[in-house]
Amino acid sequence: MQGFKGASEQYMRKKGLHSVLHWANEAKESTFAIRSLFLNLSAKITMADKEDKNPENVTGTFYVDSQCIDCDLCRDTAPENFTREEDEGYSYVYKQPETDEEREQCVEAMEGCPVEAIGEDGAE
Numbered sequence: 001m002q003g004f005k006g007a008s009e010q011y012m013r014k015k016g017l018h019s020v021l022h023w024a025n026e027a028k029e030s031t032f033a034i035r036s037l038f039l040n041l042s043a044k045i046t047m048a049d050k051e052d053k054n055p056e057n058v059t060g061t062f063y064v065d066s067q068c069i070d071c072d073l074c075r076d077t078a079p080e081n082f083t084r085e086e087d088e089g090y091s092y093v094y095k096q097p098e099t100d101e102e103r104e105q106c107v108e109a110m111e112g113c114p115v116e117a118i119g120e121d122g123a124e
């Protein structure tokens with residue numbers, strides 16, 4: 001037969017377990033909330049818009065639009081194709097890729113652009 005002390009310990013263990021489960025459930029709900037917030041923010045960042053190209057882009061597949069924040073990533077990744085408009089501080093495509101290597105670098109720049117300002121649907 002269980003004494004008062006044993007029953008009390010068992011109660012405290014159950015209560016502790018209940019607290020841990022409650023905490024785990026709250027953490028899970030927070031994770032869902034954070035994930036959902038992130039997805040909403042991601043959805044608000046629009047894809048590159050060929051109707052909003054920076055004017056210096058040469059005609060062709062790749063281009064940079066006005067969302068560019070001048071972070072330098074594309075110019076560093078594909079220096080044969082992207083350059084900087086020095087007065088206004090943004091990137092544009094000064095030469096369309098001519099080799100597989102240049103094309104791969106342009107795709108890498110497009111995929112790495114933090115604001116999705118690079119498009120590849122610019123060919124007429």
Ligand code: SF4
Pocket residue numbers: 064067068069070071072073074075090091109112113114115116117118
């Ligand atoms: S990677 Fe994107 S944001 Fe950064 S400079 Fe190039 S186009 Fe602009």
